[in-house]
Amino acid sequence: MRRPNPLFFLAVVFLANTVSAQQKKTVPAADQKINTFINSLMSKMTVDEKIGQLNLPAVGFDVTGPVLSEGVDEKIEKGLVGGVFNTFTPQAVEKLQKLVMTKSRLKIPLLFGYDVIHGHKTIFPIPLGLSTSWDLDLIEKSARIAAREASADGLNWTFSPMVDIARDPRWGRIAEGSGEDPYLGSLIGVAMVKGYQTSSLSNKDAILACIKHFALYGAAEAGRDYNTTDMSLIKMYNEYLPPYKAAVDAGAASVMASFNDINGTPATANRWLLTDLLRSNWGFKGFVVSDYTGINELVPHGLGDLKTVSAKALAAGTDMDMVGEGFLTTLKQSLQDKKITMQMIDLACRRMLEAKYKLGLFADPYKYVNEERAKTEILSQQNRFDAKNIAEASMVLLKNDNQVLPLQKKAKIALIGPLADDKRNMIGNWSAAGDWKKAIGVMEGLKNAAPDLDITYAKGANLVDDAAILKQLNANGADIAADEKSADKLISEAVSAANKSDIAVVVLGESALMGGEATSRTNLDLLPNQKALLKAVNATGKPVVLVLMNSRPLTLEWEDANVTAILETWFGGTEAGNAIADILVGNYNPAGKLTSTFPRSVGQIPIYYNHKNTGRPYDGISNEKYKSRYIDSSNDPLYPFGYGLSYTSFQYSAPQLNKTAVKAGQPIQVSVDVQNTGKYDGQEVVQLYIQDIYGSITRPVKELKGFQKIFLKKGESKHVTFTIDEQMLKFFNADLKFAAEPGDFNLFIGSNSRDVKAASFSFGR
Ligand code: NOJ
Numbered sequence: 058m059r060r061p062n063p064l065f066f067l068a069v070v071f072l073a074n075t076v077s078a079q080q081k082k083t084v085p086a087a088d089q090k091i092n093t094f095i096n097s098l099m100s101k102m103t104v105d106e107k108i109g110q111l112n113l114p115a116v117g118f119d120v121t122g123p124v125l126s127e128g129v130d131e132k133i134e135k136g137l138v139g140g141v142f143n144t145f146t147p148q149a150v151e152k153l154q155k156l157v158m159t160k161s162r163l164k165i166p167l168l169f170g171y172d173v174i175h176g177h178k179t180i181f182p183i184p185l186g187l188s189t190s191w192d193l194d195l196i197e198k199s200a201r202i203a204a205r206e207a208s209a210d211g212l213n214w215t216f217s218p219m220v221d222i223a224r225d226p227r228w229g230r231i232a233e234g235s236g237e238d239p240y241l242g243s244l245i246g247v248a249m250v251k252g253y254q255t256s257s258l259s260n261k262d263a264i265l266a267c268i269k270h271f272a273l274y275g276a277a278e279a280g281r282d283y284n285t286t287d288m289s290l291i292k293m294y295n296e297y298l299p300p301y302k303a304a305v306d307a308g309a310a311s312v313m314a315s316f317n318d319i320n321g322t323p324a325t326a327n328r329w330l331l332t333d334l335l336r337s338n339w340g341f342k343g344f345v346v347s348d349y350t351g352i353n354e355l356v357p358h359g360l361g362d363l364k365t366v367s368a369k370a371l372a373a374g375t376d377m378d379m380v381g382e383g384f385l386t387t388l389k390q391s392l393q394d395k396k397i398t399m400q401m402i403d404l405a406c407r408r409m410l411e412a413k414y415k416l417g418l419f420a421d422p423y424k425y426v427n428e429e430r431a432k433t434e435i436l437s438q439q440n441r442f443d444a445k446n447i448a449e450a451s452m453v454l455l456k457n458d459n460q461v462l463p464l465q466k467k468a469k470i471a472l473i474g475p476l477a478d479d480k481r482n483m484i485g486n487w488s489a490a491g492d493w494k495k496a497i498g499v500m501e502g503l504k505n506a507a508p509d510l511d512i513t514y515a516k517g518a519n520l521v522d523d524a525a526i527l528k529q530l531n532a533n534g535a536d537i538a539a540d541e542k543s544a545d546k547l548i549s550e551a552v553s554a555a556n557k558s559d560i561a562v563v564v565l566g567e568s569a570l571m572g573g574e575a576t577s578r579t580n581l582d583l584l585p586n587q588k589a590l591l592k593a594v595n596a597t598g599k600p601v602v603l604v605l606m607n608s609r610p611l612t613l614e615w616e617d618a619n620v621t622a623i624l625e626t627w628f629g630g631t632e633a634g635n636a637i638a639d640i641l642v643g644n645y646n647p648a649g650k651l652t653s654t655f656p657r658s659v660g661q662i663p664i665y666y667n668h669k670n671t672g673r674p675y676d677g678i679s680n681e682k683y684k685s686r687y688i689d690s691s692n693d694p695l696y697p698f699g700y701g702l703s704y705t706s707f708q709y710s711a712p713q714l715n716k717t718a719v720k721a722g723q724p725i726q727v728s729v730d731v732q733n734t735g736k737y738d739g740q741e742v743v744q745l746y747i748q749d750i751y752g753s754i755t756r757p758v759k760e761l762k763g764f765q766k767i768f769l770k771k772g773e774s775k776h777v778t779f780t781i782d783e784q785m786l787k788f789f790n791a792d793l794k795f796a797a798e799p800g801d802f803n804l805f806i807g808s809n810s811r812d813v814k815a816a817s818f819s820f821g822r
Contacts, residue, residue, distance in 0.1 A: 091411060091414050091415075094414060094419070095407055095410045095411065095414065098163070098165070098410060099403065099406065099407065099410070101163060102163060102406070104389055104392065104399075104402065105135075105136070105137065105389065106136040106137075106162070106163060106165075107402050107403065107406040108137075108384055108385060108388050108389060108402060108406075109132070109135070109136045109137035109138055109139060109385070110139035110165065110405075110406045110409040110410065111139055111371075111376060111377050111378055111384045111385075111388075111402075111405050111406065111409065112132070112137055112138050112139055112377070112378055112382065112384060112385045113138075113139060113140050113141065113142060113168075113170065113346060113377050113378060113379045113380065114126030114129045114132070114138060114141055114142075114380060114382075115141070115142050115143045115349070115379075115380050116129040116141050116142075116143060116144055116153075117141070117142075117143040117144030117145065117149060118143055118144070118145070118149075118490075119143045119172075119489055120143075121143065121172060121349065121489070121574075122349035122350060122380060123349075123350065124350060124380060125380075126380055126382075129141065130153075130156060132385075133153060133156045133157050133160070133161065133167070134156060134157075134160040134161055135161065136157075136161045136162055136163055136165065137385060138157070138167060139165075139167070139168065139377060139409050140167050140168030140169065140170055140214070140377070140409075141153060141167055141168075141169060141170070142169070142170035142171055142214075142216075142379075143171060144169060144171075144211075145169065145171055145207070145210045145211045145212050145490060146210055146211055146431070147209075147210065147211050147425075147426045147427060147428045147431050148428075149211065150169050150210075150211030150212070150425060150426055151211070151423060151426040153167060153169075154166060154167055154422050154423060154426065157422075158422055164422075165410070165413070166413055166418035166419065166422035168213060168214050168265070168409075168412065168413060168416075168418075169211055169212050169213050169214060169425065170212070170213075170214035170215070170216060170265075170267075171207065171212050171214070171215060171216070171489060171490070172215070172216045172217070172487060172489045173203050173204070173207045173212065173215035173216075173217060173264075173489070173490070174215075174216070174217050174219070174233060174487040174488070174489065175187060175199065175203070175485070175487065175488065175630065176199065176202065176203045176206070176444070176488065176491065176630060176631070177203050177206035177207040177210060177212075177435070177490050177491075178206050178210070178435045178436050178490055178491060178492065178495075179202060179203075179206060179435070179436050179437075179440040179441060179443075179444050179630075179631050180444070180484040180485070180488045180491040180496070180630040180631045181199040181202075181203070181444055181447050181448065181630045181631075182447065182448050182451040182485070182627050182628065182629045182630050182633075183232045183233070183485040183486065183487070183572065183608060183627050183628045183630075184218070184219065184232065184233050184234055184235060185231060185232050185233070185234065185235070185236060185608065185609070185627060185652065185653065186448075186451035186452075186485075186626075186627030186628065186629065186649075187199060187235075187245070187447070187451055188234075188235035188236050188241065188242075188245055188652040189236075189451050189452075189453050189625075189627070189649040189650060189651060189652050189701070190447065190450035190451045190649055191241070191649075191650055191652075191742045191764060191766055192450050192766055193244055193245065193248045194248075195446070195447050195450055196245055196248045196249060196252070196447075197248040197249065197251055197252040198252065198443060198447070199252065199443075199444075199447050200217075200218075200248065200249040200250075200251070200252025200253050201252040201253075201255075202440050202443060202444075203215070203217075203252070203253070204252060204253045204254075204255070204262055204263065204264045205262045205434050206434050206435045206436075206440065207264055207490075208261065208262045208263070208264050208425050208430075209262070209425075209427060209430035209431045209433075209434040209435060210431055210435060210490070211425050211426055211431075212264060212425065213264050213265060213416050213418070213424075213425050214264055214265040214267065214311070215253055215264050215265070215266060215267060216267045216269060216313060217249065217253070217266065217267065217269070218245070218246050218249035218250065218253075218266065218268065218269075218304065219233040219234045219269050219270065220234060220235065220242055220243075220245075220246040220268060220269070220300035220301055220303075220304055221233075221234045221269070221270055221272075221273070221274045221275030221300075221315075222234070222236075222237060222238075222239055222242055222275050222276070222296065222297045222300065223236065223237065223275035223276075223653065224237045224275070224276075224653070224654075224662075224663040224664070224665040225275070225276075225277075225279075225280040225662055225663050226280070226581055226609040226610040226611075226653065226656070226662065227279070227280025227281070227577050227578055227579060227581070227609075227659065227662060228275065228277060228280040228281075228282065228577055228609075229282065229486075229571070229572050229573055229574065229575065229576030229577055229578065229608060229609065230274070230275070230282065230572075230573060230574055230576075231275070231572075231608070231609045231610075231653060232485070232486055232487075232572040232573055232608035232609055232627075233486075233487060233573060234275060235300070235652055236651075236652030236653035236698075237652065237653050237654060237665045237666070237667075237698060238652060238666075238667065238698065238761050239295070239296055239297070239298075239299040239300060240299070240760065240761045240762060241652060241761060241764075242299070242300040243299045243300045243302075243303035243304075244303070245300075246268070246300045246301075246303050246304040246307070247303050247304060247306075247307040249266065249304075250266045250268075250304050250307040250308065250309045251307060253265070253266040254266050254308065254309070254310065258310065258415045258416050258417070259415065259416070259417045261424060261427075261430075262434075263416075265310040265311055265343075265412060265416065266304070266309045266310060266311070267309070267310075267311040267312065267313050267346065268301055268304040268305065268309045268311070268312045268313070269312070269313035269315070269348070270313055270314070270315030270316065270317075270324075270348060271301055271312045271313060271314055271315055271324060271330065271331075271335070271345075272293075272297065272298065272301055272315055272319065272324060272330055273286040273288060273293065273297050273315065273317065273319055273324075274286070274315035274316065274317050274324075275297070276288060276297060276317075277317055280577050280578075280662065281577045282574065282575050282576070282577050283316045283317065283575075284317065285317060285318040286317045286318065286319050286320075287318075287319075287320055287321075288319070288320065290789075290793060291754060291789060291790075291791065291793070294789035294793055295788050295789050296667070298334075302339055305335070305339050305340070305341045306339075309343065310343040310344075310412055310415070311343045311344050311345070311346055311412065312331075312335065312341065312343065312344075312345045312346070313345070313346050313347070313348055313379075314327075314330075314331060314345055314346070314347050314348060314351055314375055315348060315351075316348050316351055316354060318358060323351075323354075323355055323358045323360070324351075325347050325348070325351040325352055325354075325355055325370050325373070325375050326355050326360055326366060326369040326370050326373045326375075327373055328372065328373040328374060330373075330374075331345055331373050331374030331375060332373060332374040335374065336374065343408065343411075343412060344376040344377060344405070344408035344409055344411075344412055345374055345375050345376050345377070346375070346376065346377040346378075346379055347370065347375050347377065347378055347379045347381070348379060349379050349380050349381075350379065350380050350381040351370075351375075351379065351381070352366060352367055352370045352375065352378050352381045352383040352384070353366075353381040353383055354381075355369065355370065363383050363386070363387055364383075364387040364390060364391060364396075365396075366383065367383035367384055367386075367387045367388060367391065368387070368388070368391040368396040368397045370383070370384075371384065371388060371391075371397055371401050371402070371405060372397055372401060375405075376404075376405035376408050376409060377405070377409060388402065436495065436631075441631060441632055444630055444631050444632040445632035445635050445636050445639075447630075448626075448629035448630055448632050448633055448635075448636035448637075449636040449639055449640060449645045449647075450648065450649065451626075451627060451629065451636075451649050452624060452625065452626045452627070452629070452636065452637070452640055452647050452649050453624070453625040453647065453649035453650065453651055453700075453701040454622075454623075454624055454625075454640075454647040454649075454701060454702040454703065454704075455613075455617070455623040455624070455625055455655075455696055455700075455701070455702070456617060456620070456621075456622055456623040456702070457621075457622045457702055457704070458621045458622060459600070459621065460704070461560065461600045461602060461621045461622045462602060462622050462624070462640075462641065462643075462704065463640070463641060463642055463643025463704060464507075464510070464560065464562075464602075464641050464642050464643070466507040466509055466510065466642050466643075467507075467509045467510065467511070468510060468511070468559055468560060469511040469513075469557075469558045469559045469560075470510060470511065470512055470513070470558050470559065470560050470561070470562050471512075471513050471514075471515065471551070471554035471555040471557065471558035471560070471561045471562070471594075471599070472499070472500060472503065472512050472513070472514045472515075472554075472562050472564070473514070473515050473516075473517045473551045473554060473555065473561055473562065473563045473564070473590070473594060474516070474517050474518070474551075474563045474564035474565050474587070474590070474604075475516055475517065475518055475519055475520035475564075475565070475587070476499070476520065476564040476565060476566055476604075476606050477498075477499050477500060477514065477516070477517075477562070477563075477564040477604075478498055478499065478500040478501075478514060478516070479498050479499075479520075479564075480493050480494060480496045480497070480498045481493050481536060481569070482520070482568055482569040482606065482628065483496035483497070483498060483569075483606075483628060483629065483630065483631070483633040483634065484496050484569070484628065484630055484631060484633075485569045485572065485608065485627070485628025485629075485630065486569050486570060486572045486573030486574075486576070486608055486628070487573050487574075488569075488630070491630075491631065495631055496630070496631050496632075496633060496634070497631070497632055497633060497634035497635050498633070498634040499562075499564050499604065499633075499634045499637050499638065500512070500514060500634070501634050501635075502633075502634030502635040502636070502637055502638030502639075503634075503638040503641065503642070505634075505635055505638060506635065506638035506639050506641075506642050506644055507638070507642045510642070511558075513554040513557055513558055514554070515547070515550040515551040515553075515554040516540060516547055516550075516551075517547050517548060517550070517551035517563070517590040517594070518544065518547055518548065518551075518565075518586045518587050518589070518590040519537070519539055519540055519544070519547070519586060520537050520568050520587075521535075521537050521568055521571075521584060521586075522539075522544065522584065522585070522586035523584060523585070523586075526571075526584075527539075530568055530570050530571065533570055534570070535568050535569075535570040537568060544586055544589070547590070548589065548590050548593045551563075551590055551593065551594055552593050552594060552596075552597055555594045555597045555599050555601075556597050556599070558599065559599070559600075560599060560600045560601075560602065561594050561597070561599050561600070561601045561602070562602045562604060562641065563590070563591055563594055563601055563602070563603050563604065563620075564604040564606065565583055565587045565590070565591060565603065565604070565605060565606075566583070566587075566605045566606035566607040566611075567584075567606065567607040567608055567609075567611075569606075569608070569628055571607075571608060572607070572608020572609060572628075573608065576608070578609075579659065580659065581609070581610070581611045581612040581656070581659055582611065582612050583611065583613075583616070588615070591603065591616065591620070592619075595619055595620060600621040600622075601619075601620040601621050601622075602620070602621060602622040602623075602624065602641070603616055603620045603622065603623045603624070604624050604626060604637060604641070605623065605624065605625050605626060606626055606627065606628055606629075606633075607625075607627065607628075608627070608628065609653075610651075610653050610654065610655040610656065610696075611655070612655075612656055612657060612658055612659060612695070613655065613695060614657050614658070614695060617695055617696075624637070624640060624641070624647070625649070625651075643704065643737075646703055646704045646705065646737050646738065646739040646740070647701070647702070647703060647704070648701065648703055648739060648740035648741065648742065648766070649701050650699050650700060650701035650742045650744075650808075650809065651696055651697070651698055651699060651700045651701060651809075652698065652699075653665075653698070654666060654694045654696070654697060654698050655694055655695045655696035655697075655700075656694055656695065657690055657691065657693075657694065657695045658690060660687070660690065661687075661690065661692075661694065664694050665698065666697055666698035666699070666758075666759065666810040666811075667698075667757040667758070667759060667760050667761070668757060668758060669755050669756075669757060669758070670755070670758050671685040672685075673685045675692055677691065677692065677693065693811075697809055697810045697811040698761075698809065698810040699742070699744050699761070699807075699808070699809035699810040699811075700808075700809040700810075700811070701742075701809070703735070703737070703739040703740070703741065704735065704736075704737045704739065705733050705734070705735030705736060705737040705738070705739040705769075705771060706733075706734045706735040707731055707732065707733060707734065707735075707739075707741045707769070707808060708731070708732045708734045709729050709730075709731055709743075709806065709807060709808070709814055710729050710730040710731075710814075711729070711814050711816070712727050712728070712729050712804060712806045712814055712815070712816040713727065713728050713729070713816075714726070714727050714816055714818055715727075715728075716818075717817070717818045717819065718818060718819045718820070718822055719781055719782065719783060719786065719818060719819070719820045719821075720783075720820075720821065721783055721821070722783070724780045724781055724782035724783075725780070725781050725818060726778050726779070726780055726781070727745070727778070727779050727781060727804060727806070727816065727818075728776055728777060728778040728779070729743065729776075729777055729806050729814070730774050730775070730776055730777075731743055731767065731769065731774065731775050731777055732769070732772075732773070732774040733769035733770065733771050733772060733773050733774075734772075735771060736771055737771055738768070738769065738770045738771055739768070739769060739771075740766055740767065740768050740769075741766070741767055741769065741808060742764050742765070742766045742808070743764060743765050743766075743767060743777045743806065743807075743808070744761060744763075744764045744806065744807060744808065744809065744810070744813075745761070745762050745763035745764060745779045745804065745805070745806050746759040746760060746761055746762065746804065746805040746806075746807075746810060746813065747759065747760055747762045747781070747785065747786070747802055747803070747804050747805075748760070748802060748803040748804075748805070749786065749788070749798070749800065749802055750800065750801050750802060750803060751800050751801070752788070752790075752798055752800070753790050753791060753798060754790055754791050756788065759803075759805055759810065759813075761810070762779075762781070762785045763779045763785075765777055765779075779806075781804070781818070783797050783820065784797075786798075786802065786820050797820055797821070798820075798821070799819075799820055799821030799822055800819065800820060800821070800822075801817060801818075801819050802817060802818055802819065802820060803815055803816075803817050804816050804817065804818065
């Protein structure tokens with residue numbers, strides 16, 4: 058195989074620079090206006106004030122990292138702060154903005170950033186759950202509502218979307234992204250950027266998006282957070298970089314450098330990544346912020362002392378320093394020592410000022426301070442209504458034997474489990490400004506959706522019993538109190554509730570704080586005490602519906618083999634309970650599809666659908682020894698990418714092609730008839746995958762290239778057509794050239810990445 062040629066990058070960078078140098082000759086009028094304004098402002102700024110613009114302390118309500126900023130007010134007055142994060146509400150924002158506008162010399166308005174990740178006050182499902190809706194309009198809507206609420210609450214910048222591709226559910230932050238697929242992940246990233254930023258940042262409810270974590274954070278070795286990433290360029294370009302690039306193309310105003318090491322240079326100090334690729338090659342025009350103390354962490358990464366690493370980070374293309382103050386305390390000295398240039402500081406400062414200008418902050422520093430808007434926009438009826446719809450769309454039916462779901466609305470049910478009557482966990486991790494007390498739990502939801510249900514409740518188990526895990530979670534605010542009753546007593550109450558009922562609905566999973574940052578796990582089973590409860594309830598012989606809440610794929614082989622039905626609900630947000638209840642009683646027919654593979658065991662990780670074939674692929678049946686397989690497990694996942702059931706059933710015809718050869722500029726069309734053959738109206742996500750059979754480099758066994766979410770009344774059929782063009786067949790080859798290669802291709806259409814019907818076509822012949 059040919060190796061990627063590093064000189065190729067230099068050529069790309071050189072070309073890109075040449076092009077951008079040519080483009081600079083004709084500066085559009087709007088940019089000229091910005092430039093004139095910023096030139097004039099910068100001509101008045103001291104070096105300290107310029108460096109001050111690059112400083113982002115954390116101050117206010119939340120702690121989202123290991124240290125907190127100090128003396129912020131004083132620094133604001135001295136012009137040593139460019140923005141703050143973790144401060145919101147119109148009052149709190151106004152106070153700090155006033156400080157800068159009345160006390161600082163140049164009155165440069167502050168940015169106000171925050172982790173508005175899956176909603177601001179009205180909380181939507183965790184991002185992994187949003188992605189399982191496969192509904193780009195709903196996802197954009199969730200970001201739109203989040204931005205409306207956040208902007209009404211004083212904020213003008215969110216640290217979202219996270220577009221890190223993740224194939225390792227041990228990594229707790231898989232919860233914050235859109236799963237394993239670069240194509241779907243790209244579309245979702247774009248939808249979120251649009252939702253946050255709107256058509257113009259000057260709109261009153263637009264906020265800056267921030268693409269994170271650039272880059273490859275989701276590939277942290279062993280699923281351990283903050284860990285190293287070492288990856289070939291081909292893999293990066295084809296499998297991990299596309300969502301970042303798509304979000305850049307969508308106009309995201311900022312990018313956050315990731316914590317991880319990339320092939321020997323941590324992202325925050327990686328000039329190839331932040332300047333050559335991001336700016337020169339992709340044309341990114343916004344600013345780059347480090348992650349929380351990401352610059353300081355270059356010291357333990359082993360790149361030098363704080364002064365050295367701060368200079369390296371700036372030179373690499375990091376414009377803003379989150380919390381660490383390495384820039385604030387060392388850049389001036391580095392300038393004097395000629396370790397960095399004035400041009401570097403100017404460039405970073407200019408980027409910060411440009412973002413503020415585009416938001417309209419120079420015209421009105423109090424643009425985001427409006428108590429009236431805060432009162433009407435935040436947690437409005439409409440927002441909650443939309444949150445319920447979005448939560449419903451995110452949930453995935455994994456199993457439904459004997460059509461045990463939906464429940465009869467007058468059924469006699471035992472509602473069991475530590476998450477069955479819980480509010481605390483419903484809004485999930487990274488629901489920063491969310492108030493769990495405003496959330497609806499499952500019990501409450503069921504009473505709303507079907508008041509005639511006959512419910513006997515039993516907690517059955519503590520959410521977490523394991524002392525070591527409990528200690529860690531509670532140290533970080535999980536508030537999990539051990540029940541006064543013993544584990545045996547809790548289980549026996551649950552068993553007797555089940556015995557008295559026709560059906561048991563058991564609500565289990567993780568604590569919300571077992572997902573998100575710094576929550577890597579090596580064991581993805583249900584916690585032992587919860588599993589013991591489930592086994593005991595199952596032993597009653599009653600049908601068992603397992604409702605899961607969790608931040609990541611779990612290993613559920615036993616559950617899949619033993620319980621009657623499984624509904625994956627992630628953490629559904631403020632309206633979680635209503636959404637779950639609507640699904641359980643059949644007011645809504647589930648249609649979510651997995652975006653990350655569910656492994657059978659941790660030993661299979663990393664496991665993802667778009668893998669390579671190997672030279673000795675295993676057919677899953679034979680007993681031949683020398684095959685790429687395990688001797689103690691199937692290669693197959695428990696639930697594949699794209700998988701999810703409905704209360705109805707869908708039948709697919711064989712794909713029909715209008716031609717069997719794609720030519721440059723001449724796409725072909727492939728269609729299938731999908732029929733709703735079951736008893737309910739329902740939605741289906743029709744998925745198109747393509748395999749490039751032979752290539753100049755090895756290619757995945759299949760890749761998602763299109764999907765359509767359709768609604769079919771019972772009995773109804775729809776003709777679904779996809780267009781396949783050359784663009785879809787392109788990939789980065791060994792020279793990192795993005796091109797389609799002539800040859801034969803397989804295409805697959807179906808309801809998930811495993812259950813598909815195949816056809817083939819050729820390109821360029
Ligand atoms: C660290 C996290 O990695 C990042 O995602 C987040 O935006 C910042 N902390 C700010 O809270």
